[in-house]
Amino acid sequence: MTTTEMFRLLCERLDTYQEQVIELQRQLVSRVALGPEVGGVGETAKAAFLTDLLQSWGLKVHHYPAPDTRVPAGERPNLVVYLPGQSSEKVWVLSHLDVVPPGDLTLWDSDPFTLRVDGDRLYGRGTEDDHHGIVMSLLAVKACLDLKITPPRTIALALVADEETGNDKGLAYLLREHGQLFSPEDLIIVPDAGSQDGTMIEVAEKSILWLKLTLMGKQSHASRPHKAKNTLRAAAHVIVALDGLQREFPLQNPLFRPPMSTFEPTKKEANVPNINTIPGRGVFYLDCRVLPDYDLEQVKARIQAIATEAAGKLGVTVAVEPVQWLPSAPPTAPEAPVVKALQQAVRRVYGREAIPQGIGGGTVAAFFRQRGLPAAVWMTANDGAHQPNEFCYLSHLIGDAKVLAHIALGAD
Numbered sequence: 001m002t003t004t005e006m007f008r009l010l011c012e013r014l015d016t017y018q019e020q021v022i023e024l025q026r027q028l029v030s031r032v033a034l035g036p037e038v039g040g041v042g043e044t045a046k047a048a049f050l051t052d053l054l055q056s057w058g059l060k061v062h063h064y065p066a067p068d069t070r071v072p073a074g075e076r077p078n079l080v081v082y083l084p085g086q087s088s089e090k091v092w093v094l095s096h097l098d099v100v101p102p103g104d105l106t107l108w109d110s111d112p113f114t115l116r117v118d119g120d121r122l123y124g125r126g127t128e129d130d131h132h133g134i135v136m137s138l139l140a141v142k143a144c145l146d147l148k149i150t151p152p153r154t155i156a157l158a159l160v161a162d163e164e165t166g167n168d169k170g171l172a173y174l175l176r177e178h179g180q181l182f183s184p185e186d187l188i189i190v191p192d193a194g195s196q197d198g199t200m201i202e203v204a205e206k207s208i209l210w211l212k213l214t215l216m217g218k219q220s221h222a223s224r225p226h227k228a229k230n231t232l233r234a235a236a237h238v239i240v241a242l243d244g245l246q247r248e249f250p251l252q253n254p255l256f257r258p259p260m261s262t263f264e265p266t267k268k269e270a271n272v273p274n275i276n277t278i279p280g281r282g283v284f285y286l287d288c289r290v291l292p293d294y295d296l297e298q299v300k301a302r303i304q305a306i307a308t309e310a311a312g313k314l315g316v317t318v319a320v321e322p323v324q325w326l327p328s329a330p331p332t333a334p335e336a337p338v339v340k341a342l343q344q345a346v347r348r349v350y351g352r353e354a355i356p357q358g359i360g361g362g363t364v365a366a367f368f369r370q371r372g373l374p375a376a377v378w379m380t381a382n383d384g385a386h387q388p389n390e391f392c393y394l395s396h397l398i399g400d401a402k403v404l405a406h407i408a409l410g411a412d
Contacts, residue, residue, distance in 0.1 A: 006149050007348075007411040013143045014398050014405070020142075021135060021397050022122065026130045029124035032068075035165040036070035043097035043161045043209060047077035050097075050134070050159060054081050057145055066161065066169035066179055076161035076169035080181065085154035091408050092156045092188040093140075094364060096163030096170060098384050099126035105178050105328035107388035108110045108384040109310030121391045128392040129385035132155040132400070133191030134159060138380065139401035140408065151408040153187070163192070163364055166324055171364040175371055182373050186339040188408065190365045191400070194381035198350050198400070203364050204255060204331035204358035209288040209296050210324035213238065213307060217316040219272070219280030231282035234316035239265045242286065248302055252292050261290045263303075283365045285323065289360040292328040319377035326362060329369035336374040345406035346378075349399055354378070378403075 031049055036041020048080070051061045060082075061255040065075035077097065101221040102112035102125050110116040112125040117192030137157050144151055158181075162170035174181060182188065193202050247264040252259040264287045269281035290299055300320065332339065346354040359377075368375035380396040 002166070003152065003409045003411040006151075006359075007406055007409050010143045010145055010149065010405045011410075013137060013147055017139055017142070017398060018394060020219055021139065021394055022115070022117055023123050023370060024135055024138065025124070025127055028134065028380050029115045030115055032113055033126070034101060035098055035162060036068070037165045038101050042068065042071035042073060044071070044073045044077060044078050046097050047079055047159070047161075050079060057142065058288050059141075060182045064174055064373055066173040066323065069209055070167050078170060078174055079159040081141075081157045081159075083144060083151070083155040085151045085152070085408065087152060088153075088154060088343075090154045090183070090186045091404070092158060092182065092186050093133065093137040093404060094160065094171065094190050095137060096130045096160050096192065096364065098161055098164050099129065100164050104390060106370060109389055112174075119165040120393050120395050121202055122394055123389055125390055128165065128193050128390055132392050134379065134396060135194045135397050136400040137404060139398065140404040143401070143405060144408075149215060151405075152410050153408045155404075155408050156186075156277075159195055160364070163222065163386075167367060168363055171367050175367055179371065182368070182371075184373055186373070187341055188373055188375040188409075189338065189342070189404070190363055190367055190375055190377045191379035192363045192365075193359055193377045194379040196380070196382050197352060198346055198380035199321040199354045199355050200378070201339055202359050202363070202365070203334060203336075203339060203356040204292075205328055205362055206256060206261065206358070206360050207292060207294070207296055207328040208289040208324055208362045209290055209299060210325040211286045211288065211300065211303060212321045212354065213286060213325050214281040214321065215311055215316050216319075217280045217314070220278045222276040222278050227280060228278040228335055229280065229315040230278045231316055232279050233269075234282055234314045235282045237314065238307045238310045241306050242303065245299075246301065249290070249294055249299065252362040253291055253293075253358070256291070256358060256360060258333075261288070261294065263288050263361060267348050289362075296325060296327055313322055317397065326366060328352050329366045331358065332365075332369060332374040332376055336376070338374055338376045341407045342376055342378050345403040348406055348411070349402045
């Protein structure tokens, strides 16, 4: 049987999987996988479900747990599964098990951890980020198993923990402790970002700098502000002053979307519990996505200087502490085999031309690239990750599984 014929049969089989896709998403959404940094117990329940499912398909699941005393299980799960091919050449698909918190529940139209189906849309926390990657890769494997097709390339799935809160217990752990799993000759695909039409192949990322800014002033009764040094007011002045970073780091690169460095204040910790107390301590965080042209030490130094000056005018001090420090990795070459394979598959499945691009968001592909492992980030995404009413399209899951099948077959 030719690869073209195998691909046709796989596509036909994948088109029959709608109900299986819905049930798989239902099971994944219901198993809350939040990291301990956000008050969760980790990904153990979701990993156990996937382990049982894959074993029921006759596959061997390899476990590479990362020790973590912060969760009840004492470890974070990392799973690796192989569907052997006709050769040892591997197509890796790496997806992550964890999700982000739902945020303000009043902004959701339904329970974020109960799947809601509305036509082609599947709603729930994690449906896109990153159940999309998990489901599309499982579908490609299931179709091969159902049809007893041995693809020319081995399909290797990695289902990892801790992507949303730093990766130290996920891919970073695998690369650090079990780096022999991956080879520069492998085709490594990370379905964790993309465009609505599937035409973006992410090959480069900005540097990531997360900073914690702690302001120290003097607490007092709200009726006596002259005795206080108000850290909430000082934080407001600092945040406005930090808008000047855009002018200090003005370079743009059209490879990225958006093309400039960004500096966004995000999380703010609670200060005083009552209205009539002026806070003497305040903490907020800054999420910086920096073009590769700039050194992160230089960026941090300017943030410290700007914050110190702005807060100092109100008698408040500021300490700036890195939470995540991830300099941009060397980009994957636009002519890399994995990029070419994705372009060919997208053209065949969707009839569109996919283009290598850079993004501001961080993905685990950066960890691969830092190790000299060319990785491409791709899926057909609707840009709903981390938002209320997160959803994915059922049709995209099946279409993207066809793309993976095309790559595993090396089809024309």
